[in-house]
Amino acid sequence: MAITSMKVEASMERGFKTTVACSHPFVIDQPKAAGGTDEGPNPLEFFLSSLAGCVCAIGRIIANQKRLPLKGMKVKVEGDIDKDFLLGITKEGRAGFTTFRVEADIDADMTMEEKKDFLALISSRCPVADNIIKTSVVEPSIK
Numbered sequence: 001m002a003i004t005s006m007k008v009e010a011s012m013e014r015g016f017k018t019t020v021a022c023s024h025p026f027v028i029d030q031p032k033a034a035g036g037t038d039e040g041p042n043p044l045e046f047f048l049s050s051l052a053g054c055v056c057a058i059g060r061i062i063a064n065q066k067r068l069p070l071k072g073m074k075v076k077v078e079g080d081i082d083k084d085f086l087l088g089i090t091k092e093g094r095a096g097f098t099t100f101r102v103e104a105d106i107d108a109d110m111t112m113e114e115k116k117d118f119l120a121l122i123s124s125r126c127p128v129a130d131n132i133i134k135t136s137v138v139e140p141s142i143k
């Protein structure tokens with residue numbers, strides 16, 4: 001087993017603006033209506049985007065490995081969340097998404113059955129989907 005540690009660093013600035021340092025730095029923020037500066041997607045949008053991006057990346061990896069005729073993919077991810085919980089309005093439920101819907105439009109010379117099998121294989125190898133489906137350890141600490 002080849003375990004690799006990956007790392008990002010985030011710095012909260014004014015308001016909700018958070019700058020993330022990694023291979024391609026970016027900003028996470030909130031819309032102006034929610035008190036942010038609207039300089040980037042909110043954390044929940046980034047979370048959903050990471051699932052969509054992972055499905056696309058793993059799809060390309062598998063297609064390259066198996067020499068599949070994949071021309072491209074469009075992936076739409078929707079998630080259901082109870083914002084009242086994260087805002088502290090209720091203690092019923094949970095803070096995270098309760099359901100995800102992943103819709104893939106696979107541009108490839110494949111039958112519908114082959115596309116379904118391809119998407120199932122992608123889903124089984126996608127690290128982001130794996131972290132959603134299975135429990136991972138989160139170890140908070142204070143510096």
